[in-house]
Amino acid sequence: MSHKTTGNHKSERYPRFDTGQRIEHALLILSFTILSITGLPQKYPDTGWGEGMIRLMGGIELTRFIHHTAAIVLIVGSIYHLVGVGYRLVVKRVQMSMLPGWKDVVDVVQSLGYNFGLIKEPPKMGRYTFGEKVEYWAVVWGTVIMILTGFVLWNPIATTRMLPGELIPAAKAAHGGEALLAVLSIVTWHMYNVHVKNFNKSMFSGWLNRHEMEEEHPLELAAIESSPAKTVDPEVLRRRQRLYLPVAVIFSLVMLVSVYFFVTFEETAITTVPRQTVEVFSPAQ
Numbered sequence: 001m002s003h004k005t006t007g008n009h010k011s012e013r014y015p016r017f018d019t020g021q022r023i024e025h026a027l028l029i030l031s032f033t034i035l036s037i038t039g040l041p042q043k044y045p046d047t048g049w050g051e052g053m054i055r056l057m058g059g060i061e062l063t064r065f066i067h068h069t070a071a072i073v074l075i076v077g078s079i080y081h082l083v084g085v086g087y088r089l090v091v092k093r094v095q096m097s098m099l100p101g102w103k104d105v106v107d108v109v110q111s112l113g114y115n116f117g118l119i120k121e122p123p124k125m126g127r128y129t130f131g132e133k134v135e136y137w138a139v140v141w142g143t144v145i146m147i148l149t150g151f152v153l154w155n156p157i158a159t160t161r162m163l164p165g166e167l168i169p170a171a172k173a174a175h176g177g178e179a180l181l182a183v184l185s186i187v188t189w190h191m192y193n194v195h196v197k198n199f200n201k202s203m204f205s206g207w208l209n210r211h212e213m214e215e216e217h218p219l220e221l222a223a224i225e226s227s228p229a230k231t232v233d234p235e236v237l238r239r240r241q242r243l244y245l246p247v248a249v250i251f252s253l254v255m256l257v258s259v260y261f262f263v264t265f266e267e268t269a270i271t272t273v274p275r276q277t278v279e280v281f282s283p284a285q
Protein backbone atom coordinates (compact mmCIF):
# COMPACT_ATOMS: atom_id res chain seq x y z
CA MET A 1 0.00 0.00 0.00
CA SER A 2 2.04 2.94 -1.07
CA HIS A 3 0.41 5.49 -3.30
CA LYS A 4 -1.37 8.71 -2.59
CA THR A 5 -4.44 10.27 -4.19
CA THR A 6 -3.45 13.23 -6.32
CA GLY A 7 -4.57 16.80 -5.87
CA ASN A 8 -2.97 19.87 -4.36
CA HIS A 9 -0.61 19.26 -1.46
CA LYS A 10 -3.10 20.29 1.22
CA SER A 11 -5.86 17.91 0.19
CA GLU A 12 -3.61 14.95 -0.58
CA ARG A 13 -4.45 11.85 1.37
CA TYR A 14 -2.45 8.68 1.86
CA PRO A 15 -3.88 5.18 2.39
CA ARG A 16 -3.23 3.81 5.88
CA PHE A 17 -5.67 0.94 6.50
CA ASP A 18 -7.74 -0.99 3.94
CA THR A 19 -11.35 -2.01 4.53
CA GLY A 20 -10.39 -5.48 5.81
CA GLN A 21 -8.07 -4.01 8.43
CA ARG A 22 -10.72 -1.52 9.54
CA ILE A 23 -13.35 -4.26 9.90
CA GLU A 24 -10.82 -6.27 11.90
CA HIS A 25 -10.15 -3.32 14.23
CA ALA A 26 -13.91 -2.73 14.65
CA LEU A 27 -14.33 -6.39 15.65
CA LEU A 28 -11.48 -5.95 18.10
CA ILE A 29 -13.11 -2.87 19.69
CA LEU A 30 -16.42 -4.73 19.95
CA SER A 31 -15.10 -8.02 21.37
CA PHE A 32 -12.48 -6.44 23.65
CA THR A 33 -14.99 -3.99 25.17
CA ILE A 34 -17.58 -6.72 25.82
CA LEU A 35 -14.91 -9.08 27.23
CA SER A 36 -13.70 -6.36 29.61
CA ILE A 37 -17.20 -5.40 30.76
CA THR A 38 -18.20 -9.03 31.38
CA GLY A 39 -14.79 -10.22 32.65
CA LEU A 40 -13.71 -7.60 35.18
CA PRO A 41 -16.83 -7.84 37.39
CA GLN A 42 -16.11 -11.61 37.60
CA LYS A 43 -12.62 -10.80 38.86
CA TYR A 44 -14.05 -8.51 41.56
CA PRO A 45 -17.39 -10.14 42.45
CA ASP A 46 -17.21 -9.06 46.10
CA THR A 47 -17.15 -5.36 45.33
CA GLY A 48 -20.33 -3.29 45.08
CA TRP A 49 -19.63 -2.34 41.47
CA GLY A 50 -18.74 -5.91 40.45
CA GLU A 51 -21.88 -7.35 41.94
CA GLY A 52 -23.99 -4.47 40.58
CA MET A 53 -22.65 -4.94 37.04
CA ILE A 54 -23.25 -8.69 37.09
CA ARG A 55 -26.81 -8.06 38.28
CA LEU A 56 -27.30 -5.40 35.56
CA MET A 57 -26.12 -7.90 32.92
CA GLY A 58 -28.79 -10.37 33.99
CA GLY A 59 -26.87 -12.51 36.50
CA ILE A 60 -23.70 -14.58 36.44
CA GLU A 61 -24.89 -17.23 33.95
CA LEU A 62 -25.76 -14.61 31.35
CA THR A 63 -22.60 -12.59 32.05
CA ARG A 64 -20.48 -15.69 31.43
CA PHE A 65 -22.46 -16.59 28.32
CA ILE A 66 -21.82 -13.11 26.88
CA HIS A 67 -18.11 -13.40 27.84
CA HIS A 68 -17.81 -16.73 26.04
CA THR A 69 -19.61 -15.40 22.93
CA ALA A 70 -17.34 -12.33 22.73
CA ALA A 71 -14.32 -14.64 23.23
CA ILE A 72 -15.37 -16.59 20.13
CA VAL A 73 -15.60 -13.29 18.17
CA LEU A 74 -12.06 -12.37 19.34
CA ILE A 75 -10.72 -15.78 18.31
CA VAL A 76 -12.41 -15.67 14.89
CA GLY A 77 -11.00 -12.13 14.45
CA SER A 78 -7.52 -13.46 15.30
CA ILE A 79 -7.83 -16.25 12.70
CA TYR A 80 -8.94 -13.64 10.14
CA HIS A 81 -5.90 -11.54 11.08
CA LEU A 82 -3.53 -14.49 10.45
CA VAL A 83 -5.13 -15.17 7.05
CA GLY A 84 -4.82 -11.44 6.19
CA VAL A 85 -1.14 -11.32 7.21
CA GLY A 86 -0.53 -14.45 5.09
CA TYR A 87 -2.25 -12.81 2.10
CA ARG A 88 -0.12 -9.67 2.37
CA LEU A 89 3.08 -11.70 2.67
CA VAL A 90 2.45 -14.49 0.17
CA VAL A 91 0.25 -12.86 -2.47
CA LYS A 92 1.09 -9.16 -2.31
CA ARG A 93 4.69 -9.76 -1.14
CA VAL A 94 4.73 -6.58 0.94
CA GLN A 95 7.50 -5.93 3.46
CA MET A 96 6.71 -6.84 7.05
CA SER A 97 6.45 -3.28 8.34
CA MET A 98 5.42 -4.29 11.90
CA LEU A 99 8.63 -6.25 12.58
CA PRO A 100 10.88 -4.51 15.11
CA GLY A 101 14.41 -3.63 13.98
CA TRP A 102 17.59 -1.87 15.08
CA LYS A 103 16.21 1.46 13.76
CA ASP A 104 13.43 1.23 16.41
CA VAL A 105 16.03 1.03 19.19
CA VAL A 106 17.77 4.12 17.79
CA ASP A 107 14.36 5.88 17.53
CA VAL A 108 13.57 5.11 21.20
CA VAL A 109 16.90 6.59 22.34
CA GLN A 110 16.49 9.62 20.06
CA SER A 111 12.91 10.18 21.27
CA LEU A 112 14.05 10.11 24.89
CA GLY A 113 16.84 12.56 24.04
CA TYR A 114 14.33 14.85 22.30
CA ASN A 115 11.82 14.66 25.18
CA PHE A 116 14.56 15.54 27.70
CA GLY A 117 15.60 18.48 25.54
CA LEU A 118 19.03 17.00 24.73
CA ILE A 119 18.40 16.69 20.97
CA LYS A 120 16.70 19.32 18.78
CA GLU A 121 14.96 17.02 16.27
CA PRO A 122 12.60 14.13 17.00
CA PRO A 123 13.42 10.89 15.12
CA LYS A 124 11.95 10.47 11.63
CA MET A 125 9.93 7.28 11.45
CA GLY A 126 8.47 5.07 8.73
CA ARG A 127 5.14 3.29 8.24
CA TYR A 128 4.91 2.14 11.87
CA THR A 129 6.57 4.04 14.71
CA PHE A 130 8.22 2.08 17.55
CA GLY A 131 5.24 2.96 19.79
CA GLU A 132 2.77 1.50 17.28
CA LYS A 133 4.87 -1.65 16.94
CA VAL A 134 4.99 -2.13 20.72
CA GLU A 135 1.24 -1.62 20.83
CA TYR A 136 0.58 -4.13 18.05
CA TRP A 137 2.81 -6.84 19.57
CA ALA A 138 1.30 -6.19 23.01
CA VAL A 139 -2.15 -6.89 21.55
CA VAL A 140 -0.87 -10.03 19.75
CA TRP A 141 0.88 -11.34 22.86
CA GLY A 142 -2.01 -10.38 25.16
CA THR A 143 -4.54 -12.10 22.89
CA VAL A 144 -2.48 -15.32 22.78
CA ILE A 145 -2.30 -15.33 26.61
CA MET A 146 -6.03 -14.63 26.96
CA ILE A 147 -6.99 -17.36 24.49
CA LEU A 148 -4.69 -20.01 26.02
CA THR A 149 -5.63 -19.26 29.63
CA GLY A 150 -9.28 -18.77 28.62
CA PHE A 151 -9.35 -22.27 27.13
CA VAL A 152 -7.87 -23.69 30.36
CA LEU A 153 -10.63 -22.00 32.38
CA TRP A 154 -13.20 -23.19 29.85
CA ASN A 155 -12.04 -26.85 29.94
CA PRO A 156 -10.55 -27.39 33.43
CA ILE A 157 -11.33 -31.11 33.62
CA ALA A 158 -9.74 -31.92 30.26
CA THR A 159 -6.76 -29.71 31.13
CA THR A 160 -6.07 -31.50 34.41
CA ARG A 161 -6.26 -34.86 32.66
CA MET A 162 -3.10 -33.90 30.77
CA LEU A 163 -1.45 -31.21 32.89
CA PRO A 164 -0.98 -30.53 36.63
CA GLY A 165 -3.95 -29.14 38.54
CA GLU A 166 -1.99 -26.07 39.69
CA LEU A 167 -2.41 -24.81 36.16
CA ILE A 168 -6.06 -23.86 36.78
CA PRO A 169 -5.48 -21.23 39.52
CA ALA A 170 -2.36 -20.10 37.61
CA ALA A 171 -4.41 -19.63 34.43
CA LYS A 172 -7.07 -17.75 36.40
CA ALA A 173 -4.45 -15.41 37.90
CA ALA A 174 -2.79 -14.84 34.51
CA HIS A 175 -6.13 -14.32 32.74
CA GLY A 176 -7.37 -11.81 35.32
CA GLY A 177 -4.02 -10.00 35.62
CA GLU A 178 -3.50 -9.70 31.86
CA ALA A 179 -7.12 -8.49 31.51
CA LEU A 180 -6.44 -5.64 33.93
CA LEU A 181 -3.16 -4.77 32.22
CA ALA A 182 -4.76 -4.81 28.76
CA VAL A 183 -7.74 -2.66 29.76
CA LEU A 184 -5.56 -0.10 31.55
CA SER A 185 -3.09 0.10 28.67
CA ILE A 186 -5.84 0.55 26.06
CA VAL A 187 -7.69 3.26 28.00
CA THR A 188 -4.52 5.19 28.83
CA TRP A 189 -1.88 4.53 26.17
CA HIS A 190 -3.95 3.71 23.08
CA MET A 191 -6.56 6.39 23.76
CA TYR A 192 -3.80 8.97 24.37
CA ASN A 193 -2.01 8.00 21.14
CA VAL A 194 -5.02 8.03 18.86
CA HIS A 195 -7.14 10.79 20.45
CA VAL A 196 -5.07 13.20 22.50
CA LYS A 197 -1.62 13.36 20.88
CA ASN A 198 -3.26 13.84 17.49
CA PHE A 199 -6.89 13.10 16.73
CA ASN A 200 -6.24 10.23 14.33
CA LYS A 201 -9.24 9.04 12.29
CA SER A 202 -7.34 6.70 9.95
CA MET A 203 -8.68 3.48 11.50
CA PHE A 204 -12.18 4.63 10.54
CA SER A 205 -11.59 6.70 7.37
CA GLY A 206 -8.67 4.62 6.03
CA TRP A 207 -6.54 7.71 5.26
CA LEU A 208 -3.98 10.08 6.74
CA ASN A 209 -3.53 13.61 5.37
CA ARG A 210 -0.24 15.12 4.26
CA HIS A 211 0.34 17.02 7.50
CA GLU A 212 -0.17 13.82 9.54
CA MET A 213 2.23 11.94 7.27
CA GLU A 214 4.86 14.69 7.68
CA GLU A 215 4.45 14.65 11.46
CA GLU A 216 4.11 10.91 12.13
CA HIS A 217 5.57 8.98 9.19
CA PRO A 218 8.01 11.23 7.29
CA LEU A 219 10.14 8.30 6.06
CA GLU A 220 7.13 6.53 4.57
CA LEU A 221 6.11 9.81 2.90
CA ALA A 222 9.62 10.23 1.47
CA ALA A 223 9.58 6.64 0.15
CA ILE A 224 6.18 7.20 -1.51
CA GLU A 225 7.42 10.39 -3.16
CA SER A 226 10.74 9.02 -4.33
CA SER A 227 9.50 5.82 -5.95
CA PRO A 228 6.26 5.12 -7.82
CA ALA A 229 3.90 2.54 -6.34
CA LYS A 230 4.99 -0.98 -7.22
CA THR A 231 2.38 -2.80 -9.27
CA VAL A 232 2.34 -6.57 -9.54
CA ASP A 233 1.60 -8.13 -12.92
CA PRO A 234 -2.14 -9.07 -12.67
CA GLU A 235 -1.43 -12.55 -14.05
CA VAL A 236 1.24 -13.21 -11.37
CA LEU A 237 -1.16 -11.89 -8.72
CA ARG A 238 -3.94 -14.21 -9.91
CA ARG A 239 -1.57 -17.19 -9.91
CA ARG A 240 -0.49 -16.46 -6.33
CA GLN A 241 -4.14 -15.98 -5.30
CA ARG A 242 -5.07 -19.33 -6.81
CA LEU A 243 -2.33 -20.97 -4.74
CA TYR A 244 -3.11 -19.08 -1.55
CA LEU A 245 -6.90 -19.48 -1.56
CA PRO A 246 -7.10 -23.26 -0.91
CA VAL A 247 -4.38 -23.06 1.76
CA ALA A 248 -6.21 -20.19 3.50
CA VAL A 249 -9.57 -22.03 3.31
CA ILE A 250 -8.13 -25.27 4.74
CA PHE A 251 -6.25 -23.39 7.47
CA SER A 252 -9.39 -21.42 8.45
CA LEU A 253 -11.56 -24.55 8.47
CA VAL A 254 -9.10 -26.49 10.65
CA MET A 255 -8.87 -23.54 13.07
CA LEU A 256 -12.66 -23.05 13.20
CA VAL A 257 -13.29 -26.76 13.79
CA SER A 258 -10.66 -26.74 16.59
CA VAL A 259 -12.36 -23.71 18.16
CA TYR A 260 -15.75 -25.42 17.95
CA PHE A 261 -14.24 -28.54 19.55
CA PHE A 262 -12.64 -26.57 22.38
CA VAL A 263 -15.71 -24.52 23.25
CA THR A 264 -18.09 -27.47 23.27
CA PHE A 265 -15.74 -30.07 24.74
CA GLU A 266 -16.92 -30.18 28.32
CA GLU A 267 -19.41 -28.94 30.80
CA THR A 268 -16.84 -27.13 32.90
CA ALA A 269 -16.30 -27.75 36.58
CA ILE A 270 -17.20 -24.15 37.17
CA THR A 271 -20.36 -24.26 35.12
CA THR A 272 -22.89 -22.74 37.43
CA VAL A 273 -25.32 -25.37 38.59
CA PRO A 274 -28.81 -24.36 37.40
CA ARG A 275 -30.84 -22.81 40.18
CA GLN A 276 -33.01 -25.39 41.89
CA THR A 277 -35.84 -25.02 44.29
CA VAL A 278 -35.50 -27.43 47.15
CA GLU A 279 -38.30 -28.17 49.53
CA VAL A 280 -37.05 -28.10 53.09
CA PHE A 281 -38.89 -29.85 55.85
CA SER A 282 -38.68 -28.02 59.08
CA PRO A 283 -40.50 -29.73 61.94
CA ALA A 284 -42.65 -27.45 64.05
CA GLN A 285 -41.18 -26.91 67.48
Ligand code: HEM
Residues within 6 Å of the ligand: 032, 035, 036, 038, 039, 040, 041, 042, 043, 044, 063, 064, 065, 067, 068, 071, 072, 074, 075, 146, 147, 148, 149, 150, 151, 153, 154, 172, 173, 175, 176, 179, 180, 182, 270
Ligand atom coordinates in the same frame (compact mmCIF):
# COMPACT_ATOMS: atom_id res chain seq x y z
C1 HEM B 1 -8.92 -9.43 26.03
C2 HEM B 1 -9.86 -10.26 26.23
C3 HEM B 1 -10.36 -10.78 27.56
C4 HEM B 1 -10.54 -10.11 28.75
C5 HEM B 1 -10.28 -8.64 29.05
C6 HEM B 1 -11.04 -11.11 29.70
C7 HEM B 1 -11.30 -10.87 31.03
C8 HEM B 1 -11.65 -11.84 31.96
C9 HEM B 1 -11.65 -11.67 33.39
C10 HEM B 1 -11.24 -10.39 34.11
C11 HEM B 1 -12.08 -12.82 33.96
C12 HEM B 1 -12.26 -13.10 35.46
C13 HEM B 1 -10.96 -13.78 35.96
C14 HEM B 1 -10.99 -14.00 37.46
O1 HEM B 1 -12.02 -14.45 37.99
O2 HEM B 1 -9.95 -13.71 38.11
C15 HEM B 1 -12.36 -13.76 32.90
C16 HEM B 1 -12.81 -15.05 33.07
C17 HEM B 1 -12.92 -15.97 32.05
N1 HEM B 1 -12.60 -15.76 30.72
FE1 HEM B 1 -11.91 -14.07 29.90
N2 HEM B 1 -11.18 -12.33 29.07
C18 HEM B 1 -10.76 -12.16 27.76
C19 HEM B 1 -10.69 -13.13 26.80
C20 HEM B 1 -11.12 -14.43 26.96
C21 HEM B 1 -11.02 -15.48 25.96
C22 HEM B 1 -10.42 -15.27 24.56
C23 HEM B 1 -11.54 -16.62 26.50
C24 HEM B 1 -11.70 -17.96 25.89
C25 HEM B 1 -10.88 -18.53 25.07
C26 HEM B 1 -11.99 -16.29 27.84
C27 HEM B 1 -12.58 -17.19 28.72
C28 HEM B 1 -12.82 -16.95 30.04
C29 HEM B 1 -13.34 -17.95 30.96
C30 HEM B 1 -13.73 -19.39 30.61
C31 HEM B 1 -13.40 -17.35 32.23
C32 HEM B 1 -13.86 -18.01 33.55
C33 HEM B 1 -15.22 -17.53 33.93
C34 HEM B 1 -16.24 -17.92 32.89
O3 HEM B 1 -16.45 -19.10 32.63
O4 HEM B 1 -16.82 -16.99 32.31
N3 HEM B 1 -11.71 -14.96 28.10
N4 HEM B 1 -12.06 -13.14 31.69
Ligand code: HEM
Residues within 6 Å of the ligand: 016, 025, 028, 029, 032, 033, 131, 132, 133, 135, 136, 139, 186, 190, 194, 200, 201, 202, 203, 204
Ligand atom coordinates in the same frame (compact mmCIF):
# COMPACT_ATOMS: atom_id res chain seq x y z
C1 HEM C 1 -12.85 3.25 20.78
C2 HEM C 1 -11.74 2.57 20.81
C3 HEM C 1 -10.59 2.69 19.81
C4 HEM C 1 -10.26 3.70 18.94
C5 HEM C 1 -10.95 5.03 18.73
C6 HEM C 1 -9.06 3.29 18.23
C7 HEM C 1 -8.42 3.99 17.24
C8 HEM C 1 -7.32 3.58 16.54
C9 HEM C 1 -6.66 4.33 15.50
C10 HEM C 1 -7.09 5.71 15.00
C11 HEM C 1 -5.60 3.61 15.06
C12 HEM C 1 -4.62 3.97 13.95
C13 HEM C 1 -3.34 4.53 14.46
C14 HEM C 1 -2.38 4.63 13.31
O1 HEM C 1 -2.44 5.59 12.52
O2 HEM C 1 -1.57 3.75 13.17
C15 HEM C 1 -5.59 2.37 15.82
C16 HEM C 1 -4.64 1.38 15.65
C17 HEM C 1 -4.61 0.23 16.39
N1 HEM C 1 -5.52 -0.14 17.38
FE1 HEM C 1 -7.09 0.92 18.02
N2 HEM C 1 -8.69 2.05 18.69
C18 HEM C 1 -9.61 1.65 19.66
C19 HEM C 1 -9.61 0.47 20.37
C20 HEM C 1 -8.67 -0.54 20.23
C21 HEM C 1 -8.66 -1.75 21.00
C22 HEM C 1 -9.70 -2.13 22.07
C23 HEM C 1 -7.56 -2.45 20.60
C24 HEM C 1 -7.03 -3.78 21.07
C25 HEM C 1 -7.41 -4.44 22.08
C26 HEM C 1 -6.88 -1.68 19.56
C27 HEM C 1 -5.73 -2.08 18.89
C28 HEM C 1 -5.10 -1.36 17.89
C29 HEM C 1 -3.89 -1.77 17.21
C30 HEM C 1 -3.09 -3.06 17.51
C31 HEM C 1 -3.59 -0.79 16.27
C32 HEM C 1 -2.39 -0.80 15.30
C33 HEM C 1 -1.18 -0.23 15.96
C34 HEM C 1 -1.21 1.26 16.04
O3 HEM C 1 -1.29 1.90 15.02
O4 HEM C 1 -1.19 1.79 17.18
N3 HEM C 1 -7.60 -0.51 19.36
N4 HEM C 1 -6.64 2.38 16.73
